[in-house]
Amino acid sequence: MRIAIISDIHANLEALSAVLEDILQQQADRIVCLGDIVGYGADPAACVMLVREHAAFSVLGNHDAAAFSPQQRTYFNPLALEAVRWTAGQLGEEHASWLRQLPYRVSFENLLFVHSAPRAPEEWDYVFGGMEARMQARYFFERVCFIGHSHIPGVYPLDSDVGEYSPSHRFIINAGSVGQPRDGDWRSSYGLLDTVAGTYNNRRVAYDVDAAMRKIMDRGLPPRLAQRLKAGV
Numbered sequence: 631m632r633i634a635i636i637s638d639i640h641a642n643l644e645a646l647s648a649v650l651e652d653i654l655q656q657q658a659d660r661i662v663c664l665g666d667i668v669g670y671g672a673d674p675a676a677c678v679m680l681v682r683e684h685a686a687f688s689v690l691g692n693h694d695a696a697a698f699s700p701q702q703r704t705y706f707n708p709l710a711l712e713a714v715r716w717t718a719g720q721l722g723e724e725h726a727s728w729l730r731q732l733p734y735r736v737s738f739e740n741l742l743f744v745h746s747a748p749r750a751p752e753e754w755d756y757v758f759g760g761m762e763a764r765m766q767a768r769y770f771f772e773r774v775c776f777i778g779h780s781h782i783p784g785v786y787p788l789d790s791d792v793g794e795y796s797p798s799h800r801f802i803i804n805a806g807s808v809g810q811p812r813d814g815d816w817r818s819s820y821g822l823l824d825t826v827a828g829t830y831n832n833r834r835v836a837y838d839v840d841a842a843m844r845k846i847m848d849r850g851l852p853p854r855l856a857q858r859l860k861a862g863v
């Protein structure tokens with residue numbers, strides 16, 4: 631089975647469309663989403679619609695939760711806060727209730743999917759590197775845990791020092807961000823796991839970043855949210 635793992639779309643419709651196109655070309659059997667479908671970008675409703683249409687399932691991200699629950703906005707910085715308030719007004723009851731029923735974790739085929747970290751997905755901890763990943767290893771029993779949240783792609787071995795993915799070891803894998811990459815590369819990031827071939831690839835996909843930036847400005851969202859897209863930060 632070829633599984634495409636998408637995360638942190640952040641209402642960037644141009645990025646999501648380009649990634650779905652690439653996934654089609656890669657002939658994935660299934661798409662799974664690690665959350666943060668909305669927040670920051672200009673097209674929250676359209677992105678929720680596309681994920682509902684194409685993904686087998688999605689887990690809940692902190693920006694999704696904040697969109698329907700003001701208590702979840704406590705730790706948001708002013709930029710994120712302004713964006714999430716605008717987002718909440720855009721969603722409508724139907725999309726908001728769909729987000730509300732998303733689970734914190736999904737497990738299948740010896741794989742775990744969460745937005746933030748396996749220990750306590752609802753606490754929104756960040757896993758930025760190998761050390762933090764290893765501290766999470768004993769909190770899940772599946773072989774691989776896929777995460778998003780930091781917007782920085784990475785493959786972190788838990789029970790070995792192998793430099794890249796292998797089907798005989800345990801890993802935490804960050805799929806990176808579709809709609810707001812922060813590793814200095816503006817192109818969308820997503821993951822492609824092939825359970826038959828035993829491979830994992832991080833794919834980068836160019837999209838119409840200028841259109842996405844223009845829409846953020848046109849909607850009256852903070853200009854910083856447009857600028858950071860092109861810088862990949």
Ligand code: ZN
Nearest residue numbers: 638666693779
């Ligand atoms: Zn995010």
